[in-house]
Amino acid sequence: MAQSCAVNKKMINIRAGERIMNLLAAIQLILIIVGAGFFLVGSVGLLRFPDVYTRIHALTKADNLGLGLIVLGLLPGAESLAAACKMLLIWMLALIASASSGYLVARAARRRGSVPWSTQGETREK
Amino acid sequence: MHLEKIPRINRNSRHGHKLLAVLIRTALLVVIWWVLTENQGGWVFGILSALMIACCSLLLTPPATHRLRVHRLPGFFLFFLVQSLRAGWDVAVRTVRPSLPLQPAILSVPLMLPAGAPTWWLMLVVSLLPGTLSAHLDGRTLELHCLDEGLDVVADVREAERHLALLFGQIPSSVAAS
Amino acid sequence: MNSALTGIAIVLMLSLGIGLVRIWRGPGFADRMLAAQLLGTTGIAILLVLAAKSGLPALRDVALVLALLAVLAVLAFVARVWEPDADGGDVDLIRPDGSELRSQQKDDQYPGR
Numbered sequence: 001m002a003q004s005c006a007v008n009k010k011m012i013n014i015r016a017g018e019r020i021m022n023l024l025a026a027i028q029l030i031l032i033i034v035g036a037g038f039f040l041v042g043s044v045g046l047l048r049f050p051d052v053y054t055r056i057h058a059l060t061k062a063d064n065l066g067l068g069l070i071v072l073g074l075l076p077g078a079e080s081l082a083a084a085c086k087m088l089l090i091w092m093l094a095l096i097a098s099a100s101s102g103y104l105v106a107r108a109a110r111r112r113g114s115v116p117w118s119t120q121g122e123t124r125e126k
Numbered sequence: 127m128h129l130e131k132i133p134r135i136n137r138n139s140r141h142g143h144k145l146l147a148v149l150i151r152t153a154l155l156v157v158i159w160w161v162l163t164e165n166q167g168g169w170v171f172g173i174l175s176a177l178m179i180a181c182c183s184l185l186l187t188p189p190a191t192h193r194l195r196v197h198r199l200p201g202f203f204l205f206f207l208v209q210s211l212r213a214g215w216d217v218a219v220r221t222v223r224p225s226l227p228l229q230p231a232i233l234s235v236p237l238m239l240p241a242g243a244p245t246w247w248l249m250l251v252v253s254l255l256p257g258t259l260s261a262h263l264d265g266r267t268l269e270l271h272c273l274d275e276g277l278d279v280v281a282d283v284r285e286a287e288r289h290l291a292l293l294f295g296q297i298p299s300s301v302a303a304s
Numbered sequence: 305m306n307s308a309l310t311g312i313a314i315v316l317m318l319s320l321g322i323g324l325v326r327i328w329r330g331p332g333f334a335d336r337m338l339a340a341q342l343l344g345t346t347g348i349a350i351l352l353v354l355a356a357k358s359g360l361p362a363l364r365d366v367a368l369v370l371a372l373l374a375v376l377a378v379l380a381f382v383a384r385v386w387e388p389d390a391d392g393g394d395v396d397l398i399r400p401d402g403s404e405l406r407s408q409q410k411d412d413q414y415p416g417r
Contacts (some may be wrong), residue, residue, distance in 0.1 A: 033308075045217060070352060087159070
């Protein structure tokens with residue numbers, strides 16, 4: 001009797017563990033799907049936005065968030081702590097890269113005299 | 127430059143200061159080595175190259191110019207994450223709407239942070255705030271391109287400045303007050 | 305999870321394809337460069353997803369290299385192609401301690417090429 005009770009408890013523990021694992025997998029999946037969605041939105045923004053400056057906005061913000069969410073979703077699946085840290089490192093690198101290159105392209109555009117697009121409709125691209 | 131910022135320090139303790147900086151930087155680089163190799167070894171090469179790079183970085187960037195307050199990093203990351211989420215959401219909503227609600231403008235914001243590393247960080251962070259993009263640094267004035275004139279961009283920049291001032295352990299009264 | 309990751313990789317490929325349209329249509333150098341940067345970031349995401357899906361950790365190293373290359377490409381583009389010597393006398397380099405390195409004053413005009 002006691003034995004079966006213990007077995008029962010173990011089963012319940014396993015089931016609870018399974019449920020937590022399922023929940024974790026669901027959260028991971030949601031993070032990754034939302035992340036991919038931001039990538040899609042970033043690309044659409046790159047197509048729809050009217051000038052260089054606004055396109056940089058679409059690119060840096062949406063893509064970095066997308067990559068961050070995908071990395072977060074993939075983290076629990078990493079084989080080792082070092083592998084997880086490597087993914088975070090890649091994300092940080094991508095963050096710094098796109099923020100600084102966004103600034104460099106915007107500054108270069110300013111220096112070349114590209115006038116930002118505005119709702120009044122005057123667009124001038126050198 | 128750094129010598130003027132830490133006055134009345136005798137020669138020995140200044141060397142101690144440098145030694146500590148080399149050790150901290152080497153340790154950070156060794157951690158990066160561990161990440162890159164995924165703990166597969168090659169420690170001799172890793173530690174040696176980390177030591178050499180740390181010495182080189184010390185020659186180029188002396189210690190105690192703008193030191194990070196490590197205990198403030200988690201708070202800063204949290205601020206950064208929340209702002210990135212807001213920024214991504216903002217851009218996504220603008221992209222998806224058929225009417226494409228954009229009202230771009232160039233704004234000039236006078237900076238209150240000290241020049242150098244804190245300003246670099248600010249310019250990077252600003253590009254990831256909702257609706258703003260660093261476009262040009264003219265002396266102590268940052269030119270921003272913003273997606274929508276209607277957004278309260280200046281308040282966001284001031285908030286980022288406040289967080290960075292805390293991170294670098296400098297609380298200029300002007301930044302703290304705003 | 306595995307098939308879901310395949311789906312995600314396909315969605316990311318789609319987003320990459322949309323970015324290619326911007327490279328095709330241009331119109332400017334900078335627009336194409338931005339789209340190339342998008343390809344870099346999306347490529348990183350695809351590689352990370354594939355590394356998790358197929359159990360090939362080495363793909364992560366490829367993603368790391370891609371992250372490094374993307375920034376080098378933009379740097380080279382800005383420094384050499386788009387504004388070869390368009391320094392209007394403002395600060396070229398601020399050292400980490402805040403001191404400034406100024407280049408000589410030059411005409412702000414971009415030389416035609």
